[in-house]
Amino acid sequence: MTEPVLKIRNLTARYGDFQALFGVDLVLLKEQTLAIIGANGAGKSTLMRAVTGILSSPADAVCLGGRPIGHLSPPEVLEAGISMVPEGRRLFPSLSVEENLMVGAHSRTGNGYWTLRRIYELFPILKDRRRSPGMALSGGQQQMVAIGRALMSNPEVLLCDEISLGLAPVVIRDIYAAFPAIRESGASVVVVEQDIGQALKVADHVCCMMEGRITLSGAPDELSRSAIHDAYFGVSA
């Protein structure tokens, strides 16, 4: 029986007067992949910002392994065990590839599965480019750095926000090819995607968001095309 590692309960989020999330409930099971799909503006990235502490939320709205973490700051959330691959990769321009990866291990205190050597095994191209400025790499390679950087903290939960955005299909395939190894390391994964097909391929569980609410939830093989279409666009197919 897999146990829940991340529980989100009745999570709301606001940007000033604008309410972006309305009572979101989610559960991520240990060593599983949860895909959150939805169109632009559905609230997916806001959900990621709330979970990582960029947006404040009530303490018990987000629990990691039973511990309330909703009130924590981003560095504290990382130390608790959640790291994120941010939308747009957000590499540090003045740092080399290897330095970007090392920044991911900034607050790490002990040993863990993910080391520089293992990141280079996962993405061999990065070893050849390790002295290059992070921003000198192609989009796909930058995404590999962003994923490697997030893994360097040895997270219990890895959040991936729109990692396929702006990348060629063949590059997306290469990046998602790394996911089995990430799960084997013991990490549970949340993937935020606009690409429904890709999300259904990698996920054990899929949630669809629209206008700040979860509109559909289930295992990929339980969800029909029309149900996903309705939940994604808010209209019947």
Added chain:
Amino acid sequence: MIWIDTIVQGVLLGGLYALFAAGLSLVFGIMRLVNLAHGDLIVLAAFVILTIAGALGLSPFVAAVLAAPVMFAAGWLLQSYVLNRVLGDDILPPLLVTFGLSVVIQNGLLEGFSADSRKLSAGPIEAASLSLGPVTVGVMPLLTLVSAVAVIIALNQLFYRTRLGRAFRATSDDPVTAGLMGIRPRNVFAVATGIAMVVTTIAALYLGIRANFDPTIGPARLIYAFEAVIIGGLGSLWGTLAGGIVIGVAQALGAAINPEWQILSGHLAFVTVLLLRPRGLFPRAND
């Protein structure tokens, strides 16, 4: 031959200006904070060295070693409890706060030490000189330049060879993403300001030995520091050294032509560089 000597003296003077500017450059490079109280903090450090040297009967060099941790703590506290509160997208609040801090420091020093000029006495080394081929240089100016180079090398090593330096650069690039990586930007800023205050203490040591100082001379030091930072390229440490030397050489050449032109020549060099290279001589690629 006299021109070579003049240029060498200018280069040595540039070391002092680079020391004035290095702390300013460090703080600006990491948190984009323009500290209008920087000159007054140099003067404050000089008074701290003076007080320690006087109270314990120490040489100013030893007193500066004791003053450095005091100034580090002052910088850390200043950043943590004052400047971090006003840092943000709007550059005006930190400007106003550091301007106010400048006024507070000047008046506090006037209350505590009066308006009398003071000087740090380093003994016979102040008059010592070395003959280097065709030119003779003072030991203290040479020591000032060597210290400036050592400070720049040390800061570069810190920036590019340490975990803290990585955190400095990552925070400078993108504080929000740095936070997601476990870096606490406000702590990073506080440590950076503490380190800048240690550099300020070194600058204060050489300022106090070279010339008289009183509580009101800070703003003029700030102008030299600003000019050195801008000539060198904002946030570039080696550029800051180059900027200090440009001002020092310009002042020495101006003074050689007419002593009244010394200060003006430095400012003219600054304006000329700004016209020809608005981003400075060595701008950071990603600024």
